[in-house]
Amino acid sequence: MTHLGFPLVGDSLYGSRVRIPSQASDQVIDALRKFGRQALHATQLGFDHPVSGESLLWTSPMPADIDLLTKALSEDADQTCF
Numbered sequence: 823m824t825h826l827g828f829p830l831v832g833d834s835l836y837g838s839r840v841r842i843p844s845q846a847s848d849q850v851i852d853a854l855r856k857f858g859r860q861a862l863h864a865t866q867l868g869f870d871h872p873v874s875g876e877s878l879l880w881t882s883p884m885p886a887d888i889d890l891l892t893k894a895l896s897e898d899a900d901q902t903c904f
Contacts, residue, residue, distance in 0.1 A: 831861035831891065846898060853894040863888050 831854065842851055868879035884892075 832859045849894045850898045853891050
């Protein structure tokens with residue numbers, strides 16, 4: 823995503839240091855600085871088994887750290903974009 827101009831939060835390999843938006847709230851700044859890994863998660867993963875043809879599907883809830891970060895960013899966007 824970095825090559826498209828959208829680095830992932832916490833991506834130390836392809837990203838750079840944390841970039842804080844200039845109008846970010848203290849809550850967002852704190853959440854971004856404390857986030858210690860890539861902000862990637864699949865809530866659903868599935869495929870058709872190559873031998874049996876059976877459709878396989880796994881689901882997993884959003885991890886708490888990503889959920890908190892998402893909420894902080896969403897609340898901040900609501901306050902600064904409108």
